[in-house]
Amino acid sequence: MSDAPPVAARALVKRYGEIVAVDRVDLTVERGDVFGYLGPNGAGKTTSLRMLLGLIRPTEGSAQLFGRDPVVDGAKALDGVAGFVEGPRFYPYLSAHKNLRLLADYDGGDARAQIDEVLELVELRERQHDHVGAYSHGMRQRLGIAASLLRSPQLLLLDEPTTGLDPSGMRDMRDLVRRLSAEGITVLLSSHLLTEVEELCNRVAIIRRGRIVYEGRLEELLATAGGGYRLRTAELERARMLCSAQAGVDDVRVIEGELRFQADEDAVAALSIALGQARIGVTALVPQTASLEDLFLGLTSDDDEPARATREAIVA
Amino acid sequence: MTAVARVYRWEIAKLLAQKRTYLGLGAAVVVPIIFVVVLVIQSGNGPTDVPLGRYLRDTGLATPFVVLFFMSIWGLPLITALVAGDIVASESHNGTLKTILTRSRERGEIFAGKLLATFSYTVVLVFAMGLVGALAGTIAWGLHPLTSLSGTTVPVGHSIGLLAASLAVYVLPLAGIAAFGLMLSTITRNSAASVVGTLMWALLMQLIGVLPGTESFRAYLLGTQFEAWHGFLRTPADWAPVVRALWVCSLYIVIPLIAAYLVFLRRDVAGE
Numbered sequence: 102m103s104d105a106p107p108v109a110a111r112a113l114v115k116r117y118g119e120i121v122a123v124d125r126v127d128l129t130v131e132r133g134d135v136f137g138y139l140g141p142n143g144a145g146k147t148t149s150l151r152m153l154l155g156l157i158r159p160t161e162g163s164a165q166l167f168g169r170d171p172v173v174d175g176a177k178a179l180d181g182v183a184g185f186v187e188g189p190r191f192y193p194y195l196s197a198h199k200n201l202r203l204l205a206d207y208d209g210g211d212a213r214a215q216i217d218e219v220l221e222l223v224e225l226r227e228r229q230h231d232h233v234g235a236y237s238h239g240m241r242q243r244l245g246i247a248a249s250l251l252r253s254p255q256l257l258l259l260d261e262p263t264t265g266l267d268p269s270g271m272r273d274m275r276d277l278v279r280r281l282s283a284e285g286i287t288v289l290l291s292s293h294l295l296t297e298v299e300e301l302c303n304r305v306a307i308i309r310r311g312r313i314v315y316e317g318r319l320e321e322l323l324a325t326a327g328g329g330y331r332l333r334t335a336e337l338e339r340a341r342m343l344c345s346a347q348a349g350v351d352d353v354r355v356i357e358g359e360l361r362f363q364a365d366e367d368a369v370a371a372l373s374i375a376l377g378q379a380r381i382g383v384t385a386l387v388p389q390t391a392s393l394e395d396l397f398l399g400l401t402s403d404d405d406e407p408a409r410a411t412r413e414a415i416v417a
Numbered sequence: 418m419t420a421v422a423r424v425y426r427w428e429i430a431k432l433l434a435q436k437r438t439y440l441g442l443g444a445a446v447v448v449p450i451i452f453v454v455v456l457v458i459q460s461g462n463g464p465t466d467v468p469l470g471r472y473l474r475d476t477g478l479a480t481p482f483v484v485l486f487f488m489s490i491w492g493l494p495l496i497t498a499l500v501a502g503d504i505v506a507s508e509s510h511n512g513t514l515k516t517i518l519t520r521s522r523e524r525g526e527i528f529a530g531k532l533l534a535t536f537s538y539t540v541v542l543v544f545a546m547g548l549v550g551a552l553a554g555t556i557a558w559g560l561h562p563l564t565s566l567s568g569t570t571v572p573v574g575h576s577i578g579l580l581a582a583s584l585a586v587y588v589l590p591l592a593g594i595a596a597f598g599l600m601l602s603t604i605t606r607n608s609a610a611s612v613v614g615t616l617m618w619a620l621l622m623q624l625i626g627v628l629p630g631t632e633s634f635r636a637y638l639l640g641t642q643f644e645a646w647h648g649f650l651r652t653p654a655d656w657a658p659v660v661r662a663l664w665v666c667s668l669y670i671v672i673p674l675i676a677a678y679l680v681f682l683r684r685d686v687a688g689e
Contacts, residue, residue: 151686175523176521176522179521180521188512190516192434192511193511203427203517204517204520206423207427207517207522209420209423252521
């Protein structure tokens with residue numbers, strides 16, 4: 102396998118008529134990443150993944166997996182790559198075991214010898230001879246992971262793998278992703294579930310209306326909203342005046358009956374002494390941390406709802 | 418095993434696991450049985466207005482030829498369309514096309530496997546119908562020499578050879594219908610539309626053939642090629658319709674297949 106990154110999308114564009122589903126997306130997933138691809142429904146996540154897997158052709162730009170482009174290299178570009186978009190799909194009239202045998206035969210190599218092992222891993226061995234048509238949604242998701250693992254992938258592309266699962270199914274799926282990542286598999290995971298991304302991913306890209314609005318380390322994203330503090334006091338107006346006059350304390354605002362301001366730690370320490378000297382009682386002085394949800398909503402909030410609805414209908 | 422052979426093997430396995438396959442095959446073998454039973458119950462001659470119809474009760478070997486004639490109008494085209502029109506469209510609809518296109522097989526290999534499976538089904542269909550027709554006819558009227566379209570008597574062994582050759586030639590126009598079905602299946606991604614569209618196209622070919630004023634090109638219509646086997650049943654054998662069926666059907670097979678192949682190679686596979 103080459104030294105090229107597992108995923109490198111450059112200026113990727115997909116247009117459907119006048120609708121731009123994916124708009125000049127740049128995306129780099131490094132080896133070992135559990136990369137979260139976040140965005141509201143219809144933002145272009147699935148369309149991007151389809152282009153990465155060679156299911157649809159980009160209108161412009163290129164998508165490479167380990168340096169190979171599915172449009173140019175065909176199925177060879179998917180060597181070492183596995184995954185699914187919009188949920189795994191199987192032949193409902195064949196058993197799980199037969200579905201995997203079919204896929205193993207398509208893959209060639211020693212994939213067939215791994216069927217029992219992957220079924221065991223996703224805890225479907227006892228139901229392997231049942232028709233997939235009789236499987237629950239969660240079982241199909243797990244079978245999707247099993248089908249992906251048959252390819253002994255270095256890169257897993259998973260499109261909303263926990264969607265539709267019950268809480269315990271979600272937990273199991275996340276445990277599985279964590280375990281696979283620990284084994285050295287790079288994972289690109291699209292999701293609109295922020296807790297999932299926060300729990301699993303080290304890097305994220307956030308897509309809004311087809312465009313990437315953030316790409317980088319998750320902790321750096323969370324840190325961008327750092328530096329704020331909340332102050333609760335019985336004497337709000339006096340405290341506000343003191344804060345406004347205090348060196349190193351900026352952007353002082355009264356919100357919901359408390360003070361919010363920006364300051365570094367030294368300035369906050371000096372402020373607390375000053376408040377004490379001024380005999381202003383403090384009931385709470387806490388750092389204000391933004392959740393991923395706050396950041397996500399800030400980055401993806403949309404004031405053009407009707408246009409978004411049209412776009413969702415086309416992109417979905 | 419080559420890549421295409423692997424895909425082909427699984428296409429056959431998929432066909433064997435689906436009810437519609439047995440529905441089609443079942444119809445192909447039940448029709449000659451019903452046909453024989455009805456004629457046994459009825460008295461008299463005939464049907465006298467179809468090739469070999471008047472010799473139907475002389476030997477069981479005439480049965481499959483007469484059934485071929487009746488089934489060419491819409492029966493076999495419909496049964497062929499059931500599979501050909503579905504083989505790509507159903508996978509598109511169920512999303513399994515995405516599953517197999519994200520494995521290690523090229524699109525061309527998958528298309529070739531599906532094409533071979535469709536043609537295999539067509540061949541099995543025709544020969545199963547011919548075999549069951551011959552058996553049912555033989556049970557009803559015995560195994561005797563066949564009277565050719567020229568009125569000569571053909572020994573049993575030779576008649577069986579002629580039946581096999583006729584069935585083989587009969588497969589050609591049916592393969593043309595299968596190719597058209599595969600094309601519609603690939604382009605429309607809609608199983609019902611492909612099956613109905615294929616049947617409509619086959620009926621249109623038949624209809625044009627019987628309209629006045631179409632004599633000049635009637636020999637090159639697909640429907641006409643269903644009669645090419647008549648050449649084998651003349652004494653001496655008339656190869657002209659057989660040779661014409663070979664090249665005319667090749668065009669009816671190759672042109673839709675090229676269109677289907679190009680669409681299959683390049684098409685976007687997204688949600689339906």
